[in-house]
Amino acid sequence: MTQSSSEDRRPRESQITAEPAIVDQCQKDYRHGIAARSTAYRQMHRAGATNPS
Structure with missing residues (x-):
């Protein structure tokens, strides 16, 4: 097994929180x-979800 450097273990910046x-x-x-959202609603409805909202 290879050791990871401390640089590999640092958390990466998230694009979501960076902007x-x-x-x-x-x-x-x-x-x-x-x-x-419309597609997901139709798929959940077809799958039998009682209230896919």
């Missing part, structure tokens, strides 16, 4: 997620 939340970007992300 500030901007209202315009959040709204844009929400609008782009409409299709994904």
Whole structure:
């Protein structure tokens, strides 16, 4: 087994926390997620979920 260097064990910066939340970007992300949420809702409904909300 190989030893990892201390550099390999440091936490990596997350892109999510590295970028500030901007209202315009959040709204844009929400609008782009409409299709994904709709698809997920239909899939859960087909799978028999009683209240997929």
